[in-house]
Amino acid sequence: MPEHGVPNGISQLPTIRPIGVYALSGLAADDNCLFSIDTVRGYLVSVNPHTNNTVILNPHQLEDKEWMDVVGLSLWQDTFWFARDEEVFWCDRTALKPTFFTKLPYPVAGVAVWENTVYISCQKSGYIHLFDRNTGDLLGKFPQPGVGEETLATNEDGLWVCDKTEQTVYCLDRTTGDIQLSALTPYSSPTGIAFYQPDANQEAICYIVYADEEPYIRDNPNAESPYELTFRDRTFIHPLYLQTNQAEHYTLSNGYLVEMSYVEELLPLDAITLNNVEWRIALPASNLRQRIRHVEPIGRPFTIEEQNGQQVAVFRFDQIQPFQGGLIGWKATVEMYSLKYCLTPDDIDGDKPLPTELEGYLVDDDDLAMDTDIIQQAASEGAGTETNVLRKMLRIRNYVYDRLAYGIQPKIDTPDVALERGTGSCGEYVGVLLALARLNGIACRTIGRYKCPPQPEYRHLPLEPDFNHVWLEFYGPGVGWLPMESNVDDVIERGPYPQRFFMGLAWYHMEIGKGIPFTNMTADDKPEEFSLRDLAINHIRFRILDELNPGLE
Template sequence: MPSLPSTIYPIGAYNLHGLVWQTSSNVSDVSDVSIDISNHKPYIICVDAYQGHLLKIDPWSEGATVLNNYTASEFRDATGLAIAGETLWITKNNGIYYCNMVDFELQPFMELPNKIDGIAVSEGGVYVSSSEVGKIFVFGRATRTLLRIMDAPGAGFEALALVGEELWVSDRTEETVYRMNAKTGEILHRGLTPFPNPVGLGFLDNELYVVYSGDENYIRENPNDLDEPFSVAAREKTFIHRLKFNQYKDGKLNYTLTNGYKVEMIYLEELSSEEPTSVYNLTWRVAYPTDNYRQKLLAIEPIGIPFEEEIVDGQRVAAFKLGNLKPEEARMFGWKATLELRAIKYELKDSEVDFVPELSEDMKKLYLIDDDGLSMDNPLIQAAAREAVGNETNILRKMLLIRDYVYDKLAYRVTPYIASPEEVLVRGTGSCGEYVGLLLALTRLNGIACRTVGRYKCPHENDQVMNIPLNQYYNHVWIEFYIPSIGWLPMESNPDDTGHRPYPTRWFMGLPWYHVEIGKGIFFETIQPQPYSIGELALNHVRFKVLEEI
């Protein structure tokens, strides 16, 4: 039997939810215990919420068979799916239903006051999630009585799957899969999904697969419209993908790495000046992508002209010795890097950092100062720093309070320049760099070491097109905060600001695979001497290629 594909695109499916693996035998006597596992062909069952089709999906051909030929209308709008023995269970609106797997006639199990999302069923219990109230309810399968209530781990629609004593949860808003204790609700590990809109998950042996359903934009052609024959339209996008979920420990740091990609990144500067002039003895430095748990620099090579490698505060930097430049002199120079990029999520409980050592004097001098126009002496910013954390003393809870305070005060807008934190706070909108400036000011005023990191995101629309040039126009920055005896932890600047509470925590102590970290604690790009700004002298080009999944 050929190996299972990592990505499956079921033909004829619109809006898949739920995911259950089943196996069938190629031999007639399925009671024969000597049957080799190779004789059992696995297939997937999902429900299409749009058509109501209960689909049996062949993972190799991607063809699908409708199982509920005569009851499809009853399955429309179903969002949860589970199979226990010979009984199939679904959730739909605020109801739980079950049926046999012969005629697929749905029978009501119970109704709840709130809309239900996902479902998982054990021999004795029925687990259902409700994002409306942020809870997971457990009912007795025989008694239909409420056994217990657990807090939902995330902020959005959640699909469920039971594996022994563990409850696995995928959260659509958080773009996260959680591994939980099924009885206590304790989160054991969490990992980021490589794509948005996870709405179902299920295991085949030890392989975890996740189903994704959402919309994608595409260029629609209308030959009858001679003035505007092309327009942007939206269509459904649904597929199934294998999620690699690996836990690691390094000292006091626990983290989970999920799917990654080998990526080629090119950063190129093209000399281009509106007011050509001579520049003398010019050295142009561009930082390398860094090496860490989630990102590995496999190779880097010069483009245009050679560079010399330098070390700046422990970071590798490419130094281009351009020398003397004449007016209107044409040059292009930069580097091409090959990277392995993975998603990372750190696991750290509040209770683990109730008592942490004091910051060293060196760290205070580096990361508790106003070194970038942060307005830390401004009364408005100082009052905001106090208001954000109140009486909280735990460093993790303080960071979340500061983040949520900034999210309450700001809405995302692209701006032509980075304004001061007090201007941004009064304005109420900001770019990623302006979110970072305000976050830095509030964290440092609260005694938490914090620094800017970034620099670019690989284009990452839904599933990846391999070996095709992908151009990125905007750069991006976020932050890292430092916990003594633990280390540096990442936190996104603005993407988790959804405009309303509860804000997701997917990128609090986590980063998706498509972030490229370049130069930590140092400037990404500098010129020396500095009679001009970089933007006055050159135009940059940034290009990515996703080479393969790793």
Template sequence: MPSLPSTIYPIGAYNLHGLVWQTDANNNTNQGKPYAICVDAYQGHLLKIDPFSEGATVMNNYTAAQFRDATGLAIAGDTLWITKDNGIYYCDLVDFDLQPFMELPNRVDGIAVSEGGVYVSSSEVGKIFVFGRATRTLLRIMDAPGAGFEALTLVGEELWVSDRTEETVYRLKAKSGEILQRGLTPFPNPMGLGFLGDDLYVVYSGDENYIRESPNDLDEPFSVAAREKTFIHRLRFDQYQDGKLNYTLTSGYKVEMIYLEELSSEEPTSVYNLTWRVAYPTDTYRQKLLAIEPIGIPFEEEIVDGQKVAAFKLGNLKPEESRMFGWKATLELHGIKYELKDSEVEFVPDLSPEMQKLYLIDDDGLSMDNPIIQAAAKEAVGDETNILRKMLLIRDYVYDKLSYRVTPYIAAPEEVLLRGTGSCGEYVGLLLALARLNGIACRTVGRYKCPHDGDLMLNVPLHQYYNHVWIEFYIPSIGWLPMESNPDDTGDRPYPTRWFMGLPWYHVEIGKGIFFETIQPQPYSIGELALNHVRFKVLEEI
């Protein structure tokens, strides 16, 4: 039998939830052929999906209305289970006539069923409830691992959970709820998960924007509209260890990135003996630089603080002289999530004097001597001493105080704090100031994100208009850990921790603790001399 495609787009599906894999052993011509079962919450269709043709067959032809708005799906033996609103229901696999199992005081989301237990999640209260299948009594309650809608599936003694808000898959001990491993999903809105052998597949359902054509509207023949987007994708989920660092890599892509500068000055002038430096993409656990080559003119490779930089020796530039130069890099990018419990860092060594000199100082207009910022640093952490909990408290404090807004320039942290809004760079400035004042070494990292709205469009040019920055914080004896600047600021607590000690596949790390781009000599700013062009191509899934 040929291998299954990594991505399946079921035809005629609108809003898929849940995922169960089964094997069709009744057809002699296709014996052993696997198929997926999902419920379409919009139509109420229980769909049997052929992963090869992507065709879907409605199984519950006469009871679709009963399944409408279902959010969870499980099959145990000859019994099918769903969750819907506040209720748990079951039926046989012949007539699909739902029978009530139990009604709960809170809305329930996902479901998994073992021989003796029924597991249901509720994002409304942030819990996973376990009921006796025969007795219908509550056996135990576990904390939900994430902050959003959670789908469930059982594999032996393990409970696997996908969280829509966290964009994360968790592997838990089924009896205790202890988190064993977590990995980021490559796409938003995971709504179900299931195993086919050792392969884990995840269902995604959400909306996407597209350009709608309206031929009869002569004034505005094109407009932005939304449509459903649902598919099934195989998720790579691999755990690694390096020293004291444990991390999980999830599905990745080979990506081409071009960074190009075009000389363009509003006030043409002569520049003498100009060297223009642009950092390389960095090799990390989740990112590998496979190749890099110059565009326009050659560059010389230099090392700055242990990192590679492309140096373009432009020499003397005349007024209105035209040049384009840059690099094209081929990268391997994965999602990464680090596993580290706060109990593991209750006692850590002191930060070395060298690290203090580098990463506890005000080296970038952080206003660390400003009384407003110093007071905020104390208020953010209170009496907390654990370095990991302190970092999370600082993040949540900044999220409480700020909301995201693109700004034309980076303002001082006290100004950002007072006005209550900030760009990603302004979030970073405030995070750096509060962390460093609390003795936590941290640094700015970035620089661009591959447009992930086009992550399924292979070999299509994708243009990125904005750059992006985030931070890394350092734990002695452990190492550097990433933390997003603003994307986890969803506006309401509890804030997700998807990108606290984690990064999705589409982030490109360029320069860690060094400037991404510099010119020498520096009588002008880079923006006064040139326009940049940034382009990506997703070449293939790894």
């Protein structure tokens, strides 16, 4: 498996869409097919990964409802293992007669077996429990790596955990529970994981099953208005591709080849003349998880210059006249992968000083209100007594999540105003996080600018985001810049909060202009109160062209 560089391989394995099922949970595999449970119908199904052919294996066992609400299916040798409510069962794969194995105090989400050890995950207890397969005796437990319901699988590499809320797959040491790697899934609501190896000479394929609801427009001919917004079940199985760099503690997972267009339409609100104009618009960044394959101008030619290592498109006008029209912008084809770091506090070198060139990321350079009482008190309360950068940053994030709820505001207020109000947009979350982190000696910077609508099944169709978006990066001594979402993980009132985007970014985050302004203009005699918003409106469009496998080059 390649260790370095951003790859450009294209996935050839299709999404598997079983027929006649509604919400699959748990996933198992043998040499011929995949198995899962439809929790709505109580079907145990086999699915041919090449044809989508779906077979109900328990057609005569539906009336007694033994398989209703079953979750966490797995396969060990010739026995299926699964759970229903607090109880765990196993059955011979031929007879399919469930046999009771053990019971936990709380509902079980996942079951897996490796040799003589049975692993059972329980969200409410917060642990993965280990039992002896032959005697049923409790052997021990270790903490769940995430906060959601977790399904399980095993192979030679370890115990694999798939967390529905975290949208993350973890590989744990089967004995200690230590996390070996973590990776983001390309879709939300993963409910099962398995490894399928149809050929002994072929590397096993990691498959993830997903189950959720999607909104759609229903045509109702009996209604006064025939178009209704409603929801429908969506469940499917998709390969998960991984490329892990152990030395640098990160894993890339499924990516997409994405085309993004950013265009400014000249539409002046006032009669204004600008001479000798240079209009700069940042281009997508190139880094571990993102690389530009191609870029071209829209509307008007540009030249490319570098600012702090970032590429910027420069459009030049001798003059922009009153009420002049026109389009300027760029279209870029970019490889975009999911990225997740797997670091512990011990991986951070706390004795290593901050590089001199990064000291500017500790000061109030953007109306962060760092000198106000409310922000200084919040910085002290947020960090508490933590001294390690990772623990301190996570504690600050959780403190801000406790104090803020997400809401769109007509304008971005300073952190002191947002914190006192108790609600904030993504930009206001970022402002508060920057202020609190910098006051605690953690170098931070704003990153953004857009998210591609996360609909990878909509290939070659124009997709337009509803809003722009910003998040941040913080600096880990001895490691480098680490990404952190602003508000997206603030999804559970008062926690526990997911860490899916703490030191991680999904494939749909488009990083543009890291550490530099996204767009600005210089011109002769430009009015002091001039704003680009008074001169032009922007148009943003994405197209998802193909899926990428980070393990191929």
